Amino acid sequence: MKLSFTFVKSDPVDQKHIETTLENRVNRHIVPRLTGIGLERSEIAAVIRKRGDGRDAYRIKLRMHVPPKTILVSESSAENLEIAIDGAVKALLRKVNNHTDRVRRQESHKRQTRLSRLENYRAHRNTLPTGGVNDASALTDTLLPNLERAVKRELAFLHSQGDLPPDYPTVQDVVGEVVAAVIADWEAGMDSHAAYLRMLKEMHRVLDKEVQASRTFGEMVPLEEPVLLDPADQTESMAGEEFYEFWQPDELLRIEDVIAGEASETPAASARDDQKVGYTLRLLKDLPIAWRRALMLHEFEDIAEEEMTSILDVDLPTVTARISKANHYVRERLLEAGFEAQTGDLLSDFRNGGPE
Template identity: 25%
Template sequence: MNLMTAFRNLDSYGRRRAPEVIRHEAALLERRLVRFRPELVRLEVSVSQTRGKKRIRADLRLGLPTGVIAAREEGFGIEPVLHRAFAALGRRLDRLLSRLARAPEWKRPARRARTGRLLPPAPDRAEADRRALFFDLIEDHLDHLYNVVRRELTYLEASGAVPAGRLSVRSLVAATILSGLERFEQRPTEFSVGDWLTGLAWRTIEAEARAARRAVPDDAASLDETPDQPAGEPTAADQEMFEFYQPDDLLLLEDLVADEDGEGAETLAVRREAALALHRALADLPVLWRKVVQRLHIEDETPEQTAAVLDLSAQEVARIAEAGRAFLHQRLIEAGHAPDSAEAALADAETEVAQIPQPLEDRDRIATAMTGNRDGRPHGTSNTAEHADH
């Protein structure tokens, strides 16, 4: 690290102690900068004292490949002022390193502690049998539940209703399943288990989204601190670091569009752009409207089923469906699509949505929690092949 110092109007004690304190604090700071090449790091320290007065001001400027951060402190003692200035600079450096590593997207200690294990072991045989029965009921609906959560969370993040990266599909699916386990004996019987899980998922997402909007951001700065200096233009090293830390499960509207085979490149590009425009418009729909449109046009459910799941009347479903379709049609036209292509995009909405199977790791985690085994069978049971071998 390149270190530059400047002292103005310091008394004899300040001129003697300031270099010692700066060298000590700079050495501690340098240990946190091992990811940067030393020749690309520059620390400038300026300490001044008002002529004829005892007030001291310390200005620190740390130049990194990713930009510049600074800190300033004032006081009446050279050592306390420098220690506070370096402490403030260290806090801002920690926030910068956290953003570079995208820590807010994966480092949530409280949530990780809760979701490290989906459920504790069953306390008795009756609870184990209850969990196994519940898993048998929901096993065939896990892929559908995963896609419902994935789509809705993507729309919420795309519209800005939920901070990007604040919630995860895995944790929302787990929370939905736990909610279902608590009340599955009281589940409504007028519609299927899949519809019941869908309703639970929507309520879970809505509650978690409200909590996420109220939560303090992970990289929030104190109002008592001086704002960070704006970063400079990104370098090649910045871009490499960003690509290295780019999360694989980043939610994008593009990932909701199904892949098509057997068509020409030009036709494919037109259909994909129309599908993306449709998803952007869906993200802007009011939440209730989006649920109705998805049930009717993407999941191909009947108005009666939609009304039962959403606890609406058939007249309300029809009114919302008509208004939502008109909204989407207008948005597609505003996005530059011809009326006939807009109609085609709405008609093909079901086939244009990608359906992705739930990750095997997540499914195994749920099966282990509910039955005690990764394959979904309770402890102490064996399959037919095992019986045949013996």
């Protein structure tokens, strides 16, 4: 758990005391609730405003980013500092509890849905000739290392973007469902290349279902419960505070989650190169998912644009346009940041980072 502080019109002498008091409250009440549910790396941004002596002298506002793409907000005002802090922490804890309970229900529903899909695949597989199933299993087994790398890379971006929670689905969850779906719909005579293209297509389909399930559930409002009006969720009324309250969570992308090899296998690079790679990761994360997937299939998987049409279910001009737009965006942003953006392989730094 990380806390960041912003003080507005506050006495510098009081700031250390405020930080210590708030940290103690968070460690006592919030951190235990986050442990073991994939939210240990969350960050709380605190804005503390002291209005002067009198009623509601202290105003404490807490913002906490939790996946998928949610920011929990709480605030409290009081004449006494500790009362204001306790009020804000208590309100945030209530929202954390509501969020985690909802996520648990969501994860249970998503797992049940996934198990149902797997059962359907197995049932269909049992109707296929044994010899064909064995041939399909043998061929897909040889492609598992490549598929696992592709799934790991895609999950890294979806997790960092907040489109999926950090602990589900796992790489093996996705790989298992992809293989089951491909074998259940196996086409006789497929070679390894055609089979891998089919696996990549199914990988995107599986992940799109998980992303959509996360978004749909996150937007649901129980009809049997009244919608409570929380002042903390309303439009800010304090002019100028939006500058102090701007905050984004830490970047969660790591180079070892994107390149083919592990971090220990990454060649030594200069600090300048490390900065460029890190900045490129951020730019890739900012791309629309469709653009990023087209670019990464082309660059990382070395798949021809014509073959990508079947994977992405779009025509060739659309594939070409997506790759071109993604390349242009990343290259121009690199140039703006002062990095050299070669006109050839834009992602060569990544492709050269892992073993062949």
